Amino acid sequence: MSTNSFETIVKGQVADIKEQLRGTDSICRFEFTIKAEGRLDGEVSIHFGLGEYGTDVRGDSVSAVVQEFLRRHGWNERHAPLCLPNVSVDPLTGL
Numbered sequence: 001m002s003t004n005s006f007e008t009i010v011k012g013q014v015a016d017i018k019e020q021l022r023g024t025d026s027i028c029r030f031e032f033t034i035k036a037e038g039r040l041d042g043e044v045s046i047h048f049g050l051g052e053y054g055t056d057v058r059g060d061s062v063s064a065v066v067q068e069f070l071r072r073h074g075w076n077e078r079h080a081p082l083c084l085p086n087v088s089v090d091p092l093t094g095l
Helices: 003-021 062-072
Strands: 031-038 044-051 057-059
Touching (some): 044 062
C-alpha cells in the first residue's frame, strides 16, 4: 500500500468518525489517535484512541472506540426510542 492510499483511508475514516460525533451536542471537538508499536522482528500491535482533550477511550477497534466514546457522553440515552407504558383502560369508565 502506498503512503497516499494509507493517508486517503485514514482521512476517510476520520471524516466518518466526525460525522458520527456530529449528532451529539455535548462534544465540541475530538482527538483521534492511531498508535502502532512493536519490535522490528516481532508482532506489531495497533491501538486507536478517541477523546475531546486527550485520549478518553482506547481500544483495538475503531468502531468499538467510537461507540464507547458516544456511550460515555450519553448519546444512546438521549437518542433512545421513546417507550410508553402499556396502560389498561376500563372500557366502561375510560380510566
